[in-house]
Amino acid sequence: MVLAENVSKVFMGSKVLDNVDLRIERGDRIAMMGPNGAGKTTLVRAMLGFYHIDSGKISVDGHDPVKNRVEVLKNISFIPQLPPPVKLSIDELLLYIERSSGVSRAKIFEEAGRMDLDLQKHISKPFFKLSGGMKQKLLIAIALSKKSDLLIFDEPTANLDPKGREKFYDLLTEIDAECSTLFITHRLDEIEGLVNRKIYMDLGKVVEDEKV
Known part of the structure; x- marks a missing residue:
């Protein structure tokens, strides 16, 4: 997939990604x-086409995420750590999502x-x-409603109380086995039962990548 x-x-003169190699297959839970x-x-945002990379190559389902960003984002759901400051009302936001993504x-x-x-x-x-x-619950609801091939969660439970986290993880157990998920997290203990692969990054490099 990726x-x-x-x-x-x-x-700003600092190398935040340093010759990173990564492959994400269908069904990977990372x-x-x-x-x-x-x-x-930074790596995730480059995969989504938010950032141009300085060297190397990224492809998502065979597409360049910058040149073919619309095509790439059709099959990806992304929940950022900090919800965007959207000024639309909930009603307007849902209408936009219905029309742009075809989500009910x-x-x-x-x-x-x-x-x-x-x-x-x-x-x-x-x-x-x-x-x-x-905000976080609504973004999660939108992401899970889209039925994407790849779900990317950047600290998705950071703003949720313990009950909200529990419900969120319950919903994740229902995701299709072919769907890939990527969790950027500091709470490995909470998602250990939901992943089959662990990746550790430091100083812009992948220093550990193992199946679990």
Whole structure:
């Protein structure tokens, strides 16, 4: 699904990705770990076409994520660590998602409800005025409703209380076996039963990659 070869990226004179090689196959359930500044989020954002890399190559389903970004993002769901400051109301946001991604509003309501988020109650509120936990639950509901080939979660439970985390992990057990998941996380103990591979990054390099 994803192939990164000798990928390097420099920010402000510092090499944040240093000749990274990574392959993600269908059905891989990956925990990506490492200290802050290790290059984890930069690598993911390069895979999504947010960043241009300085050298090397990345392909997603055979597509260049920068040149063919629309095609690449069709089959990927990404939940960032910090929810974006979207000023649209929940109603407007759901309409945009329905039209741009073909995701059913009813399905998003269903997934949100399973995480104890009552969207109808907040339908007229701007997204950015929701609490951190509510934003995260809505983003998770949207991601799971899309039925993507690859789900990428950057610290997805950072804003969730213990009950919310438990419900989130319960939903993940229902993901199709062919779907690949990538968790950027510091909570390996919480997702250990959901992954079959562990990757550790440090100083812009993949220093450990093992099946579990």
